[in-house]
Amino acid sequence: MAEPEFTATGVRIEKRLRSLTRAGQVRIRDGRVQLLTSYGSEIDSAPVQAVRASKPWFAADDRALADLNGKRYTLTLGDHDPAPGEGGPPAARRFIEAVRRAAGRGG
Numbered sequence: 016m017a018e019p020e021f022t023a024t025g026v027r028i029e030k031r032l033r034s035l036t037r038a039g040q041v042r043i044r045d046g047r048v049q050l051l052t053s054y055g056s057e058i059d060s061a062p063v064q065a066v067r068a069s070k071p072w073f074a075a076d077d078r079a080l081a082d083l084n085g086k087r088y089t090l091t092l093g094d095h096d097p098a099p100g101e102g103g104p105p106a107a108r109r110f111i112e113a114v115r116r117a118a119g120r121g122g
Contacts, residue, residue, distance in 0.1 A: 020044060021113035023106050027059060027091035041081075041090060041110060043117050048081065050088060059083045068114040070107060079107040081114075 021043040026052055028039045038053040048066045050058040060083070067082040071089075079090045091107035 020117050021110060023092045023110060025093060029089040029091075030086060033095050040080075041092065043113050046117065048083060048114060050081070050083065050090075059088070061087060063114060063117040064119075065120070066114055068111045070111060077107050081110075 018109050023041045024038070026039045026041050027037050028035045028041075033121070035050075036052045039058065040049075040053070042050040042051065043063060047060050048063050049060040049092065052058060058106055065083075067080075069080045071078060071080055074108070077092055079092065081088045081090055088105065092110060097111045
């Protein structure tokens with residue numbers, strides 16, 4: 016199995032106003048975006064080319080929107096895995112860039 020191109024843990028995943036998990040995972044691997052519960056069960060997944068990731072203009076830097084299979088999810092990602100000694104960019108921005116890069120849309 017290939018190394019994941021992006022992984023974030025401890026992610027709050029919401030669909031509309033309903034929280035699906037407060038400690039889930041977001042993973043980009045083998046050309047797919049996966050949303051997982053804290054136990055590793057799949058909430059949803061889709062080919063990365065079919066996923067639309069964006070930053071809501073009204074939200075904090077740790078939030079991103081992801082459209083998978085016609086469903087919109089709100090992701091709250093903290094600053095995970097920063098470089099040693101650095102704060103690093105917000106994980107939401109890194110997620111959006113990773114989706115665009117994996118889909119071949121630039122980054």
